[in-house]
Amino acid sequence: MAIQKPGIPKGTRDFSPTEMGRRNYLFDTIKSVFRRYGFAPLETPSMEHLSTLLGKYGEEGDKLLFKVLNSGNFLKEVGSSELLAASENGNPVAIGNKICEKGLRYDLTVPFARYVVQHRDELVFPFKRYQIQPVWRADRPQKGRYREFCQCDVDVVGSESLLHEAELIQIVQDVFAALKIRVVLKLNNRKILYGIAETIGHADKMTEITVAIDKLDKIGLEAVNEELAGRGLSAEAIGRLQPILQLSGNNREKVDAITRIIGDCSETGRKGIDEVTTLLDYLDAIEVALPVELDLSLARGLNYYTGAIFEVKALDFPIGSICGGGRYDNLTGIFGLPNTSGVGISFGADRIYDVLSGLNLFPEEAAESVRALFANFGGKEEIGAFRLLTDVRRAGVAADLYPEAAKMKKQFDYAQKRGIRYMVFVGETEMESRCATVKNLHTGEQHTVPFDETADFLNR
Amino acid sequence: MAIQKPGIPKGTRDFSPTEMGRRNYLFDTIKSVFRRYGFAPLETPSMEHLSTLLGKYGEEGDKLLFKVLNSGNFLKEVGSSELLAASENGNPVAIGNKICEKGLRYDLTVPFARYVVQHRDELVFPFKRYQIQPVWRADRPQKGRYREFCQCDVDVVGSESLLHEAELIQIVQDVFAALKIRVVLKLNNRKILYGIAETIGHADKMTEITVAIDKLDKIGLEAVNEELAGRGLSAEAIGRLQPILQLSGNNREKVDAITRIIGDCSETGRKGIDEVTTLLDYLDAIEVALPVELDLSLARGLNYYTGAIFEVKALDFPIGSICGGGRYDNLTGIFGLPNTSGVGISFGADRIYDVLSGLNLFPEEAAESVRALFANFGGKEEIGAFRLLTDVRRAGVAADLYPEAAKMKKQFDYAQKRGIRYMVFVGETEMESRCATVKNLHTGEQHTVPFDETADFLNR
DSSP states (O other), X not given: XXXXXXXXXTTOOXXXXXXXXXXXXXXXXXXXXXXXXXXXXXXXXXXXXXXXHTXXXXXXHHHHOOEEOOSSOTTTTSOHHHHHHHHHXXXXXXXXHHHOOEEEXXXXXXHHHHHHHHTTTTOOSSEXXXXXXXXXXXXXXXXXXXXXXXXXXXXXXXXXXXXXXXXXXXXHHHHHHHHTOOEEEEEEEHHHHHHHHHHTTOGGGHHXXXXXXXXXXXHHHXXXXXXXXXXXXXXXXXXXXXXXXXXXXXXXXXXXXXXXXXXXXXXXXXXXXXXXXXXXXXXXXXXXXXXXXXXXXXXXXXXXXXXXXXXXXXXXXXXXXXXXXXXXXXXXXXXXXXXXXXXXXXXXHHXXXXXXHHTTOSOGGGGOOOSEEEOXXXXXXXXXXXXXXXXXXXXXXXXEEOSSOOOHHHHHHXXXXXXXXXXXXXXXXXXXXXXXXXXXXXXXXXXXXXXXXXXXXXXX | OOOOOOOOOTTOOOBOHHHHHHHHHHHHHHHHHHHHTTOEEOBOOSEEEHHHHTTSSHHHXXXXXXXXXXXXXXTTTSOHHHHHHHHHHTOOXXXXXXXXXXXEOXXXXXXXXXXXXXXXXXXXXXXXXXXXXXXXXXXXXXXXXXXXXEEEEEEXXXXXXXXXXXXXXXXXXXXXXXXXXXXEEEEEEHHHHHHHHHHTTOGGGHHHHHHHHHTHHHHHHHHHXXXXXXXXXXXXXXXXXXXXXXXXXXXXXHHHHHHHHHTTSOHHHXXXXXXXXXXXXXXXXXXXXXXXXXXXXXXXXXXXXXXXXEEEEESSSOOSOSEEEEEESOTTGGGTOOSOOEEEEEEEHHHHHHHHHHTTOSOGXXXXXXXXXXXXXXXXXXXXXXXXXXXXXXTTOXXXXXXXXXXXXXXXXXXXXXXXXXXXXXXXXXXXXXXXXXXXXXXOOEEEEEHHHXXXXXXX
16 A cells, blocks of 8 residues: 555644643643532534534534535435536535535534433433533634634523522633633623613614624724614614713623613613623622623624623733623524523633643643653563552552663653653662662652652652 | 424434443543553544545445545536446445545544654654544444444554553553453464464465454354365364364463474464563563453454454453454554554443443442532522532532522422432521531431531532
């Protein structure tokens, strides 16, 4: 067989042992917080029926789905005239959907909704789950955007209680505290956004207003106003929107201001204000230390949110939002279970990784795979080292024996290249005295350590 | 949009929180052993170039690859006459390979070989990695056979040292000891199998002999002899094979017998015997307690093995091999890195799960996602409970607050259905005395526990 030049599909990644060590540190930290808050792990298949995925992510999303070719004679359902037509007009989407019954997971939300509906009779509600799995999108790859990447979602469905919003904010606090990343959480409520649209007489244009407001940070007030005018808002309506776009003060002051503006114009708006007030009360009661900032310009893209919305930004590193989510009232409707409210957030693993990396916050141990290398002198000493190694490993120390009696320089080099901290020597003298010689390769220090204390010594 | 009946592709699985808890217990146990032995985690992309996968798993394997449809106009490279021909003769394989440039990972071995060659200049050899990721095969689904399943591989490449064989056997010992599964490890060496073929004058028929011998357990001596005759072995050769097929005694006795049989007839055979002897010496020296049985009828299907081969069976549960592997001398050759010896084993996660399940060996905690449910009395007491809950969670206890002030029966039912052990009550009295009432739902016992001792109490 011809020799093949090895490579991987664009937009995908290998994760080396060092990267894996750091990713595991990140995911383990997140998982341990999720678990404390009563969320249980769930996993769904990588492949879903294509029909489960199609139409859930908009037209653009449909194009970005990876489709899996049917096994066997995949052309058998396709007529030859259909084939020829598609081949000629260069638009084989319909055929793609015939020759592929399955697609790769595009996010974790739709499979979760599908799972909840499919297992509704076995589940106990409120159902709290976290899910950390890769998703696939046929996006054009670029820096920071991959075709395979890990999502990290935590959701509770089947309860309208705002306690869940509060505990999700605690989770954000605990995760980033554990990771030592300073963040701010921006908070808003879709009902308030609707209330604003209703108040300025444009309830029908809530989406347009929301989309424009969402850009305030990026394009500035003037451009937002222009966009609003372009989207058909009257000058009067835009005028009434200004105090909201320029709201300032602390959270309670903002709530008061927006309460005055909405007045009796919107029942939904009032409900949103009540929700935010209750949530802020909870956060005060449980003494949340995380900076939480009510930001009425926060809209978030996804249209399924119906209540609270969140977004988290790192304070010390320039990168987009690293975590976000909100409450949705009808996620499971499309699969036949209406009126099931849920709330959840998603941690952007790749971006958080970049923040940890950029701020040099990964603990040194995260990338360490082996703590000690036992030198190999061959013969009787090799056996002596192998025995001590066995004891040390059994005590939980990650350790290795150089696999052959090579020159000592080669063995040292190996330890250094792997970033191993300790080198352990069991030669003739050591076997007689039952004391190993342990050299710290980082500091150069050398110690004589009794065999039965070696594991403890290395574990320190 | 029409309501869709939810379901998943056949041969795939959702893993519920209970199953995930058990799977995590299994994988965490395996990983912690791998790490102690100096193996570092590696992950490769789910999709590989189809050319990386094709031709690596035999003709049958090629058919079982899941192919991923190219994005955009996937038909553009295919001529219409080619399309029509394929559509008519019902054999669109060539077209499948044109409209799909990517395929889903079929195992972890080929991507590992691809990784090693691609990153040969950054890696330090011997390179020790473990990899636990799903693989996909378009097999006909049946009981215990899935289209998506997790493989769990540990390999070292770049060293011929038999120390690695010994440490892999230690890993098997430690993993199954930790899981409390009693197992036997069967051991053989491909060089001995070749030596046998050479000795009986049929070096050219090593594969046929191996395949037939491999069936000894399943079809019996007579049928194996018939098959050998059918495959063109002379009666004399079959006769010379009999003492080997009927070898008995302990490992050292078997080694002596096979040494006598092979004599000076096969240098390769002698080398295999030396390897087994060295390995048995290592196992004695490090006092491996795992039953290791030299079994000359063990052949293993995969043709790339060239030295030691292993297979592990559960002693108390009727299921095929739950773990296996061996040494290979040229895995990376196809990708341009010849003569790189490696050795590895693979743990059959689904089968091991079935053994643990069948023998009731999963620890109770593995499926437990929440340890305590705090009752919700609403109002001031809700806040009191939420505060204590926050402390308890911060101390590492997985706990929940019922999200609304529902009837107590409903809250109890919820705790019971989720299998939660403790229910914690913070009512008016409790808030005054700063002592929670904790009820053990498994035993019915009730305790009064000071707030600042509640976390410790629940953690016990």
